[in-house]
Amino acid sequence: MNTKVLVAPSPHVHSGDSIQKNMYGVVFAMLPALLFSFFYFGLGALVVTLTAVASCYLFEFLIQKYILKTEVTINDGSALITGILLAFNVPSNLPIWIIMIGALVAIGIGKMTFGGLGNNVFNPALVGRVFLLISFPVQMTSWPVSKGLTSGYIDVETGATPLAIIKEGLKSGQSLSSLMDKIPSNMDMFLGNMGGSMGEIAGAALVLGLIYMLIRKIITWHIPVAVIGSVAILTGILHMADPEAYAGPVFHILTGGLLLGAIFMATDYVTSPMSNKGMIIYGVGIGVLTVVIRVFGAYPEGVSFAILIMNAFVPLINVYVKPKRFGEKRK
Amino acid sequence: MLKTFSIGGIHPAENKLSAESAIQALPIPQMVSIPISQHIGAPATAIVKKGDEVKVGQLIAKSSGFVSANIHSSVSGAVFKLDDIMDASGFRRTSIIIKVDGDEWLEHIDRSEELVKDIKASKEEIIKQVGDAGIVGLGGATFPAHVKLSVPPGKTAEVLIINAVECEPYLTSDHRIMLEKGDEVLVGTQILMKALEVNKAIIGIENNKPDAIAHLTKLAANYNGIEICPLKTQYPQGGEKQLISATIKREVPSGALPIEVGAVVQNVGTAYAVYEAVQKNKPLFERVATVTGKSLKNPSNWMFRIGTPVKDIIEAAGGMPEDTGKIVGGGPMMGKALSSIDVPLTKGSSGLLLLPKEETARKATKACIRCGKCVSVCPMGLEPYLLMVCADKKDYERLEKDAVMDCIECGSCSFTCPAHRPLLDYIRLGKGKVAQIMRARK
Ligand code: SF4
Numbered sequence: 001m002n003t004k005v006l007v008a009p010s011p012h013v014h015s016g017d018s019i020q021k022n023m024y025g026v027v028f029a030m031l032p033a034l035l036f037s038f039f040y041f042g043l044g045a046l047v048v049t050l051t052a053v054a055s056c057y058l059f060e061f062l063i064q065k066y067i068l069k070t071e072v073t074i075n076d077g078s079a080l081i082t083g084i085l086l087a088f089n090v091p092s093n094l095p096i097w098i099i100m101i102g103a104l105v106a107i108g109i110g111k112m113t114f115g116g117l118g119n120n121v122f123n124p125a126l127v128g129r130v131f132l133l134i135s136f137p138v139q140m141t142s143w144p145v146s147k148g149l150t151s152g153y154i155d156v157e158t159g160a161t162p163l164a165i166i167k168e169g170l171k172s173g174q175s176l177s178s179l180m181d182k183i184p185s186n187m188d189m190f191l192g193n194m195g196g197s198m199g200e201i202a203g204a205a206l207v208l209g210l211i212y213m214l215i216r217k218i219i220t221w222h223i224p225v226a227v228i229g230s231v232a233i234l235t236g237i238l239h240m241a242d243p244e245a246y247a248g249p250v251f252h253i254l255t256g257g258l259l260l261g262a263i264f265m266a267t268d269y270v271t272s273p274m275s276n277k278g279m280i281i282y283g284v285g286i287g288v289l290t291v292v293i294r295v296f297g298a299y300p301e302g303v304s305f306a307i308l309i310m311n312a313f314v315p316l317i318n319v320y321v322k323p324k325r326f327g328e329k330r331k
Numbered sequence: 332m333l334k335t336f337s338i339g340g341i342h343p344a345e346n347k348l349s350a351e352s353a354i355q356a357l358p359i360p361q362m363v364s365i366p367i368s369q370h371i372g373a374p375a376t377a378i379v380k381k382g383d384e385v386k387v388g389q390l391i392a393k394s395s396g397f398v399s400a401n402i403h404s405s406v407s408g409a410v411f412k413l414d415d416i417m418d419a420s421g422f423r424r425t426s427i428i429i430k431v432d433g434d435e436w437l438e439h440i441d442r443s444e445e446l447v448k449d450i451k452a453s454k455e456e457i458i459k460q461v462g463d464a465g466i467v468g469l470g471g472a473t474f475p476a477h478v479k480l481s482v483p484p485g486k487t488a489e490v491l492i493i494n495a496v497e498c499e500p501y502l503t504s505d506h507r508i509m510l511e512k513g514d515e516v517l518v519g520t521q522i523l524m525k526a527l528e529v530n531k532a533i534i535g536i537e538n539n540k541p542d543a544i545a546h547l548t549k550l551a552a553n554y555n556g557i558e559i560c561p562l563k564t565q566y567p568q569g570g571e572k573q574l575i576s577a578t579i580k581r582e583v584p585s586g587a588l589p590i591e592v593g594a595v596v597q598n599v600g601t602a603y604a605v606y607e608a609v610q611k612n613k614p615l616f617e618r619v620a621t622v623t624g625k626s627l628k629n630p631s632n633w634m635f636r637i638g639t640p641v642k643d644i645i646e647a648a649g650g651m652p653e654d655t656g657k658i659v660g661g662g663p664m665m666g667k668a669l670s671s672i673d674v675p676l677t678k679g680s681s682g683l684l685l686l687p688k689e690e691t692a693r694k695a696t697k698a699c700i701r702c703g704k705c706v707s708v709c710p711m712g713l714e715p716y717l718l719m720v721c722a723d724k725k726d727y728e729r730l731e732k733d734a735v736m737d738c739i740e741c742g743s744c745s746f747t748c749p750a751h752r753p754l755l756d757y758i759r760l761g762k763g764k765v766a767q768i769m770r771a772r773k
């Protein structure tokens with residue numbers, strides 16, 4: 001008879017879930033938005049995405065193999081996500097060398113200095129993006145205008161994003177209603193007909209990805225709903241108070257990468273809280289900060305900064321916000 | 332919306348391979364080994380010696396305290412010897428080894444199939460009879476049943492909850508009992524109600540057993556105060572606290588017993604055993620177990636005599652498959668891996684699961700990606716990732732503060748973790764340590 005049986009403690013079976021399945025699930029969820037960006041920005045989008053992804057893989061490999069001398073884990077899919085997210089967050093005419101710097105900062109500083117996947121405090125792609133935004137403000141804010149599939153790469157016409165149009169216009173004393181005529185309609189914005197970074201333009205594609213991730217149980221609804229909901233409520237109140245000075249909730253939700261941030265960046269496993277309660281607090285924090293930065297701050301869009309700031313609070317949230325224990329008195 | 336418990340939970344593949352297989356009697360072996368400790372609490376004291384003649388149902392080891400249980404011979408024959416042998420837990424325990432000769436039962440045991448519906452015994456007589464018959468919780472916990480029937484002073488039982496959830500994947504013995512012994516289960520339930528002086532009982536059954544729900548619902552119309560409660564299939568609904576939460580929406584506080592919220596929980600197999608003990612004078616010396624596994628020829632359900640070696644039930648199901656990687660006593664989520672098939676089946680043996688190697692081999696552990704999935708599935712609202720880290724760092728103070736003692740060891744966290752982290756292994760270690768520290772403080 002078979003004498004070599006395993007004796008190990010329960011449970012004796014596993015769900016079959018794995019890090020890869022979740023990571024590639026997120027990648028799959030980003031495909032609609034990715035296809036959209038190719039469709040709107042053509043060659044440029046392709047070049048930027050390939051460069052960002054290849055650089056993330058390369059830097060992760062080099063750092064793990066030669067500097068940290070640890071196990072190389074580039075197959076877990078997380079470098080792919082960082083690459084795509086980085087590409088999503090930059091203009092489609094960004095020069096290759098700048099993208100590579102962004103990838104190096106994202107992987108090298110954003111991820112590996114903390115000890116790799118699972119230990120980083122900040123979303124790596126956002127670390128890369130914000131670094132580029134501060135170092136290369138001009139290149140990072142000249143947004144190509146969509147010319148469809150045939151769009152070129154470097155030599156493309158550029159224009160301002162709707163948020164920037166509004167922000168600048170308000171500063172120079174124009175009324176909101178007159179500015180509204182200069183930006184695309186809500187429907188156009190939802191379908192991606194506006195200037196902006198590659199991944200933020202097509203709300204519809206991003207929402208499709210969200211639905212997929214919810215069905216596959218890759219993420220839960222808490223963070224996206226908390227972010228989008230709090231932005232909607234806050235901007236709704238401001239808009240009602242003074243419709244001439246503050247744009248309405250639909251505009252705020254469809255622009256400036258809010259959906260991209262709420263769906264794909266704030267939900268990053270590693271840099272978001274563990275408990276449902278914690279996730280809601282974190283999500284509301286992002287929503288509030290985004291509105292504050294957009295409305296009162298210097299940058300026209302605030303999602304990236306808001307997420308990074310809330311990333312910093314996650315360890316604290318995890319310590320102080322406990323899940324509801326079974327049998328605990330409901331307050 | 333079907334009812335279920337308040338937080339967490341998972342839905343592992345059900346794999347109820349043996350659900351259609353009617354209960355058969357397992358042939359009586361030539362030799363049985365009956366351990367004197369098959370329950371939670373003090374081991375019983377053997378009252379037979381080498382050479383004694385015994386009959387089926389005869390008391391051979393006496394309960395040695397309030398939390399202990401009588402043990403009866405499951406066969407007729409002569410005591411061959413008393414010896415320390417390895418049992419399913421892997422420890423060597425004293426067992427009474429009996430050489431079988433024929434199948435002669437004690438005379439006062441009613442062996443007829445006839446249903447005895449009328450309950451003559453008084454409350455006190457029932458509790459005594461349940462204790463005398465050596466009945467323990469048959470869901471796997473093996474806690475002496477008479478103890479749970481003795482409600483502590485100052486507390487009152489309001490409702491009896493019968494655990495017919497069978498939430499462990501693969502196992503089907505409770506399912507078969509409900510289908511084949513439905514009336515007996517309901518009479519047993521009424522006996523338990525009488526002992527507890529409650530006029531309401533709820534039988535919780537998961538909706539992956541629609542035939543059992545339909546059958547018992549039909550029969551229950553003839554019995555007063557018994558309600559059949561279909562539940563959404565969700566693991567670990569068979570946990571006492573989870574079942575109470577699912578059926579009556581009350582949460583038993585941390586560290587407290589179900590009676591705190593007016594509930595007493597008994598397993599459906601226990602209810603059947605109580606029927607047999609009180610109405611038929613039959614002590615607990617046989618029970619039903621499922622033998623199952625994907626590579627097994629004939630996954631099936633068997634009524635076996637306690638003390639039968641595990642290998643006999645495997646033989647009955649077609650023999651051990653080539654690819655067997657693990658032999659589990661119980662279900663895949665909370666069962667115990669056995670190191671040998673020579674160990675005896677006991678009162679707590681609800682099933683035997685032969686898992687193929689690739690189904691059970693653990694994958695390499697990766698770094699925690701902080702996905703929070705372990706937190707969201709934990710039915711006790713704990714943070715398994717954190718408890719594992721604290722157990723690893725030996726931070727027992729934090730473990731205690733973060734409620735490690737509430738862990739019911741259901742394994743949902745380890746089952747779910749995409750990084751294949753052995754969360755429960757560490758949590759168990761931490762729990763053991765914290766329990767020691769807490770005892771020392773008292
Ligand atoms: S084993 Fe313990 S910690 Fe893990 S899910 Fe179950 S109750 Fe929670």
Ligand code: SF4
Pocket residue numbers: 698699700701702703704705706715716747748749750751752754
């Ligand atoms: S499920 Fe595993 S990887 Fe996810 S948080 Fe828990 S321990 Fe970490």
